[in-house]
Amino acid sequence: MEISFRLKFPHINRPKILAVALLSTVVYFISRFAAPDSLQTLVLKCVPNILFIYLIYQSANGHSLTTYAQKVTTGLCWATLGDCLIGSDESWCFGIGVVCFCVAHVMYMGAFGFHPVNPGRAKQVYGQALLALLFLAGIKFSRDEPYFIDFMVQVAGCGLYLLFLFGSLWRASAGVQTWSRVHTWLPDLRIQAAFLWIIDDIILILFDLILPIRGAWIAVMTSYYLGNALVAVSAALSNEEAVRGGASGATPDGFEYQRLSALHNIPA
Secondary structure, eight states, rough: OOOOOOOOOOOOHHHOOOOOOOOHHHHHHHHHHHHHTSSSHHHHHHHHHHHHHHHHHHHTTTTTOOOOHHHHHHHHHHOOOOOOOOSSHHHHHHHHHHHHHHHHHHHHHHHHHHSSSHHHHHHHHHHHHHHHHHHHHHHHHHHOOOOOOHHHHHHHHHHHHHHHHHHHHHHHHHHHHHHHHHTTSSSHHHHHHHHHHHHHHHHHHHIISSOOOOOOHHHHHHHHHHHHHHHHHHHHHHHHHHHHHHHHSTTHHHSSSSHHHHHHHHOO
């Protein structure tokens, strides 16, 4: 069953929306320096993602979002919910926030598609994830020397999250050779976004949870917002391409692999 998202927004060009999102990020940074635990700071933390979602809907110009854009938008919504929860002092809120980010990465993986599977790329990406996990676990154990059971639970939790995190990179890069044959911007934007998400979370785990460094959150949030901005722009461009390509508006699968394959005579 197809779900249609048709919302009409006033037309504002992409650079202006991105400029407002950048300004809101700066305001959030200032607010976090001044009042890190205030409700105002929490609200401001969500504003850039809300603007990225607005950018995606506005780019459709009243037509249906492409399947890619729908899934990216859903991922951003889950990430925004995770932002609200992960900053809480309550441990259960932090845990639910992490789950929200896992769901967000599942949505991104679905948006990037599962064709071609490219198991060779999966081995490369998850090999890197394993090295990152061993590196983080080694630092954690050498610094705190925790109880073995607690340590293994933490390693398992971190490993599970890295499974989803690096999964986004795997799916973003799995079809890069095929996509490059049609000279599209899409793989570049989504691969860069996936790399930025990995940088953001590795810094968060290393310098905020294991080796706390004052101000590390600036690098975390900067790379996080940049990644979200890139994937939102890719979704907006897919909407615009679909609107230009169809007389009746955006097709639900406007920028999927199958459509491009047919368009450029590439064997499926």
